[in-house]
Amino acid sequence: xxxxxxxxxxxxxxxxxxxxxxxxxxxxxxxxxxxxxxxxxxxxxxxxxxxxxxxxxxxxxxxxxxxxxxxxxxxxxxxxxxxxxxxxxxxxxxxxxxxxxxxxxxxxxxxxxxxxxxxxxxxxxxxxxxxxxxxxxxxxxxxxxxxxxxxxxxxxxxxxxxxxxxxxxxxxxxxxxxxxxxxxxxxxxxxxxxxxxxx
Amino acid sequence: xxxxxxxxxxxxxxxxxxxxxxxxxxxxxxxxxxxxxxxxxxxxxxxxxxxxxxxxxxxxxxxxxxxxxxxxxxxxxxxxxxxxxxxxxxxxxxxxxxxxxxxxxxxxxxxxxxxxxxxxxxxxxxxxxxxxxxxxxxxxxxxxxxxxxxxxxxxxxxxxxxxxxxxxxxxxxxxxxxxxxxxxxxxxxxxxxxxxxxxxxxxxxxxxxxxxxxxxxxxxxxxxxxxxxxxxxxxxxxxxxxxxxxxxxxxxxxxxxxxxxxxxxxxxxxxxxxxxxxxxxxxxxxxxxxxxxxxxxxxxxxxxxxxxxxxxxxxxxxxxxxxxxxxxxxxxxxxxxxxxxxxxxxxxxxxxxxxxxxxxxxxxxxxxxxxxxxxxxxxxxxxxxxxxxxxxxxxxxxxxxxxxxxxxxxxxxxxxxxxxxxxxxxxxxxxxxxxxxxxxxxxxxxxxxxxxxxxxxxxxxxxxxxxxxxxxxxxxxxxxxxxxxxxxxxxxxxxxxxxxxxxxxxxxxxxxxxxxxxxxxxxxxxxxxxxxxxxxxxxxxxxxxxxxxxxxxxxxxxxxxxxxxxxxx
Numbered sequence: 001x002x003x004x005x006x007x008x009x010x011x012x013x014x015x016x017x018x019x020x021x022x023x024x025x026x027x028x029x030x031x032x033x034x035x036x037x038x039x040x041x042x043x044x045x046x047x048x049x050x051x052x053x054x055x056x057x058x059x060x061x062x063x064x065x066x067x068x069x070x071x072x073x074x075x076x077x078x079x080x081x082x083x084x085x086x087x088x089x090x091x092x093x094x095x096x097x098x099x100x101x102x103x104x105x106x107x108x109x110x111x112x113x114x115x116x117x118x119x120x121x122x123x124x125x126x127x128x129x130x131x132x133x134x135x136x137x138x139x140x141x142x143x144x145x146x147x148x149x150x151x152x153x154x155x156x157x158x159x160x161x162x163x164x165x166x167x168x169x170x171x172x173x174x175x176x177x178x179x180x181x182x183x184x185x186x187x188x189x190x191x192x193x194x195x196x197x198x199x
Numbered sequence: 200x201x202x203x204x205x206x207x208x209x210x211x212x213x214x215x216x217x218x219x220x221x222x223x224x225x226x227x228x229x230x231x232x233x234x235x236x237x238x239x240x241x242x243x244x245x246x247x248x249x250x251x252x253x254x255x256x257x258x259x260x261x262x263x264x265x266x267x268x269x270x271x272x273x274x275x276x277x278x279x280x281x282x283x284x285x286x287x288x289x290x291x292x293x294x295x296x297x298x299x300x301x302x303x304x305x306x307x308x309x310x311x312x313x314x315x316x317x318x319x320x321x322x323x324x325x326x327x328x329x330x331x332x333x334x335x336x337x338x339x340x341x342x343x344x345x346x347x348x349x350x351x352x353x354x355x356x357x358x359x360x361x362x363x364x365x366x367x368x369x370x371x372x373x374x375x376x377x378x379x380x381x382x383x384x385x386x387x388x389x390x391x392x393x394x395x396x397x398x399x400x401x402x403x404x405x406x407x408x409x410x411x412x413x414x415x416x417x418x419x420x421x422x423x424x425x426x427x428x429x430x431x432x433x434x435x436x437x438x439x440x441x442x443x444x445x446x447x448x449x450x451x452x453x454x455x456x457x458x459x460x461x462x463x464x465x466x467x468x469x470x471x472x473x474x475x476x477x478x479x480x481x482x483x484x485x486x487x488x489x490x491x492x493x494x495x496x497x498x499x500x501x502x503x504x505x506x507x508x509x510x511x512x513x514x515x516x517x518x519x520x521x522x523x524x525x526x527x528x529x530x531x532x533x534x535x536x537x538x539x540x541x542x543x544x545x546x547x548x549x550x551x552x553x554x555x556x557x558x559x560x561x562x563x564x565x566x567x568x569x570x571x572x573x574x575x576x577x578x579x580x581x582x583x584x585x586x587x588x589x590x591x592x593x594x595x596x597x598x599x600x601x602x603x604x605x606x607x608x609x610x611x612x613x614x615x616x617x618x619x620x621x622x623x624x625x626x627x628x629x630x631x632x633x634x635x636x637x638x639x640x641x642x643x644x645x646x647x648x649x650x651x652x653x654x655x656x657x658x659x660x661x662x663x664x665x666x667x668x669x670x671x672x673x674x675x676x677x678x679x680x681x682x683x684x685x686x687x688x689x690x691x692x693x694x695x696x697x698x699x700x701x702x703x704x705x706x707x708x709x710x711x712x713x714x715x716x717x718x719x720x721x722x723x724x725x726x727x728x729x730x731x732x733x734x735x736x737x738x739x740x741x742x743x744x745x746x747x748x749x750x751x752x753x754x755x756x757x758x759x760x761x762x763x764x765x766x767x768x
Contacts, residue, residue: 004271007370010252012275012338015377018244020338023382024399024424027389031399031423039399041419041447043407052407055396055446056417065410069529091417092404093325094441096526096554098677100655101509102758104767106525106557110512128508128518132525135444135554141529143521180206182452183532192410 044189051193057140058189059089063122063157065195066142066150068188069129070113072097073137089138097133122153141185144173160198168194200506204534208498211456211538212491215463222464223471223483229379230352230372231476232256241378248374259365262709265353266702268369269346273313273698276339280309283335284327293328294403300326303686310690312336314697315343315579317429317436317549317672318689320681324418324439329401336436337425341385344432344465345376347581350701351469352476354585357711358609359477366708380465381432381580388461389427395457396450397423422447430461433579435549435672443539443552444528455531455552459539462548466577469584477609481727486587489735493576494545497565502537504562510762526557537562540673544569547579549672556650556659556675560759563658566673567755570665571747572739573628573700579670585704591726592621592707594738598724598731608726610716617710624703629746631668631695635688636660636750645684650677653768654761658754663689668696 031039044051052058057068073095075087087093099106110131117124125131127146147169155165172191176182228235234242249256260268284300287293300308304320311318312335321327327336349372356366393399398419405417422438426448429436439445449455467487474483505527508519522533531539536553543550544566555566569576575586596613599606606613639645639660649656662675667689674680680689725731 004268005275007252007254007268008271008275011248011272011370011373012279012342014248014251015342016279016334016338019341019377019382019428020334023385024333024337024421027386027393027424028399028401028421030390031393035393038396039393039423040402041398041400041405041417042396042450043405050405050407052409052415053405053417053446055450056415057446058409058411058415059413060411062411089415091415093322093418094439094445095322096441096444096557096676098554098556098650098675099525100556100651100658100675100677100758100768101511101523101525101559102653102655102762102767103651106509107511107515107767110517111515114515126516126518128512128521128524129529131512131517132527134528135526135552136439136441136446136528138441138446139528139530140446143529145518176203177452180203180210181456183530183535185529189410196410 044193046193052189054187054190055140056091057089057138060188060192063153065192066147066154066188069139069142070131070133071137072133091138094136094138096135096137123149125149140187140189142188144169144184144186147173147186147191154195158195164198165195168198200503201534204502204506204532207534208502208538211459212495214456214460215467218460218464219467220471222468224475226380226468226472227475229375230348230472232371232375235379237379237383245374245378249370252370254368254370256368256371259368261364262353262366262705262712265366265369266705269350270698272346272369272373276313276342277309280312280335280339281305283331284308287328287331290328290330292330292333292401295328297326297328303683304681307686307690310693311672312339312436313343314670314693315347315432315434315547315582316667316670316693317434318667318674318680318693319436319672320686320689322440323437329403329420332425332438333421337428340425340428340432340434340436341377341381342373344381344434344580345373347579348376348380348469349373349581350705351581351584354588354704354708355473355476357708358611360712361714361716363712366712381428384431384465385424385428388431388457389424391457392423392426392454395454397426397454398447399423419447426458427461429550430458430548431465433462433466433546433548435543437550443550444554449552451530452535455535455539458550459542462546462550463542463577465580466546466583469581470577473584479727482609485727485732486591487577489732490575490577490583490587492732492736493572493739494541497541497545497569497576498538501541501562501565502534504559505533505537507559509559511765511767514765523557523559523562526554528553540566541569543673544574544671545576545578547574547582547670547672549666551673554676555662555673556677560755560762563675564751564755567658567662567665568751570669570671571628571632572743574669574671582670585701589621589624589704589707590738590742591735592617593625593742594731594735595724595726597738598734602724604722607717607723610719611711611714612717617707620703620707620710624700625742627695627699628668631692632661632664633750635664635692639684639688642684644682648679648682648685650679651768654754654758655768658758661750661754664692667692670696
């Protein structure tokens with residue numbers, strides 16, 4: 001078996017150079033040269049400042065904006081590093097709730113979110129994506145039905161006509177490619193950016 | 200279930216089939232040492248590898264020597280990966296300044312990547328430096344898959360050769376599988392993923408100021424290059440914690456289609472390559488059909504279960520038509536999530552585009568069951584093929600018992616020694632999965648790790664050991680695996696699932712290679728028709744389903760019944 005040691009060590013070194021260095025660096029070089037916007041995270045800038053990435057959802061709490069889905073991401077507790085605190089849309093630590101289908105916590109969370117809508121005077125969300133957390137906690141999209149349901153709240157807060165806001169939602173709705181591939185969806189950040197340009 | 204959802208599933212499977220047959224021909228040429236289209240560019244690199252490592256490519260090895268080489272390579276790989284993680288803080292390319300990875304976690308991660316499992320008890324964006332992701336994890340994504348392919352074709356040579364003392368040269372198989380098969384595919388898929396939106400940069404993180412004025416730190420890095428080989432090599436270790444559900448790893452429906460294709464294509468192609476090498480396309484086709492049946496039935500059940508949604512939420516008034524959306528992304532929906540979950544566990548990939556822990560009980564039973572079968576529909580790169588060939592040996596033995604003739608597979612007589620080796624391999628799985636699961640249920644610290652209680656908690660434990668033992672790596676991620684107990688036991692399960700399985704398989708390769716090839720006669724049981732496919736599926740059910748049924752009944756099955764009754768935990 002000792003005779004096998006030389007090829008084993010040399011091969012690990014060679015494959016490390018080839019697949020661990022040359023391969024990712026070559027892909028990085030090509031990507032940065034040819035597709036730099038995408039290679040750098042599809043960032044959106046406004047007035048020279050980075051607003052976010054069109055691929056990564058953001059946490060919206062104000063009724064002036066459309067809200068994304070609930071997010072289960074967390075962050076280290078500043079008071080105690082061994083614990084975590086809820087931090088929706090923490091793009092430095094992606095993840096889902098991992099609550100099982102029979103989890104009481106799941107049922108409680110969904111009930112609470114619907115009750116919170118009622119007490120805040122919002123139209124309560126009953127769409128499946130509006131009450132469930134995504135797998136990544138960073139889902140940039142909501143369903144068109146979810147967006148439409150939020151139109152009255154956003155229009156009222158911004159003192160805009162529902163028809164104008166609905167028009168924006170319709171324009172922001174992305175459809176399935178060829179009627180098959182993908183799901184109908186609305187990118188929340190893009191929609192809210194468009195909303196900010198309305199006067 | 201909708202027609203559109205079924206069409207989404209059919210498109211992926213059709214694309215896999217269309218590519219797998221020609222790719223199988225190519226893989227057969229690569230592993231037979233023939234010249235290929237890429238030889239002008241790669242042959243000089245290949246020769247350099249042999250020269251520097253002192254390997255004579257013309258010298259073949261016995262099964263024992265082949266196995267020693269594989270083990271030596273795995274041990275050196277383990278040691279180097281462990282060292283990289285422990286010293287990452289003093290090594291370059293650590294833009295976020297991560298500390299050394301703790302010893303138990305580094306053990307688990309190293310075992311995970313050398314065995315092609317890619318179980319992740321760490322979250323990539325908060326634990327591993329770019330250097331570890333590239334030099335450590337990406338490298339093993341290539342070579343652990345190439346090792347699987349090498350071992351599978353050593354076994355295939357056992358069938359294609361007669362009275363041979365050798366089964367090939369491990370170093371040659373490893374080098375050729377990486378250079379000619381995995382690397383070119385990875386380059387194409389990685390660039391396509393960047394084109395679809397996946398980032399590829401050496402930056403560690405970005406800071407954005409959101410529309411509402413909050414600070415958002417966005418982790419980023421060389422994602423696309425790792426993503427490509429993660430799927431192609433059926434590895435599954437994500438750059439980010441959320442794996443292929445993260446919008447940077449999997450930005451849209453097209454990247455999802457490509458990734459789903461990539462994780463299925465090499466395993467299916469390997470089966471067709473097997474048919475070529477034994478000079479009977481029908482033999483490969485029969486195995487591919489059997490694998491395909493397990494895959495398609497699984498997708499159907501998972502899609503049906505997920506499309507029905509969660510009755511507990513429907514009872515509150517939540518819209519049910521989109522299906523069970525907890526732990527799923529809007530851009531994928533339930534159909535593509537169900538397909539991904541079934542494909543990633545039918546292969547030994549373990550990448551996820553949705554959180555399996557939040558699947559309905561029956562939806563989650565499908566990936567769990569796939570892994571209890573050892574990931575053979577179509578299995579990991581190489582591992583699926585050798586796993587299925589072992590089952591084929593068992594199936595012809597059962598057929599032989601029924602008609603009272605000496606069983607033969609591909610002209611090779613299956614005798615006591617071969618049956619002992621095959622059974623030794625297949626019995627490792629239930630021993631590991633059920634043994635460690637039973638132990639975990641009795642250990643308090645192991646139960647403290649559970650993310651869900653009730654029967655779903657048992658499912659989390661079973662899932663973890665099924666996944667690591669089958670070298671899959673997907674998780675019911677509510678289970679906090681980063682504890683000394685799970686880092687150690689899951690690491691051992693990965694070790695046993697890979698090496699305790701494959702050593703008997705290599706012995707089988709040597710044993711078959713040494714045998715004469717008996718000519719086909721009127722009494723030969725045909726192993727390419729529907730009868731054999733049915734027998735193969737029957738053996739799988741008898742061998743595995745019955746062993747696991749009691750455990751499954753206490754986990755997902757009882758949870759399904761309680762869910763229907765409206766019970767929560």
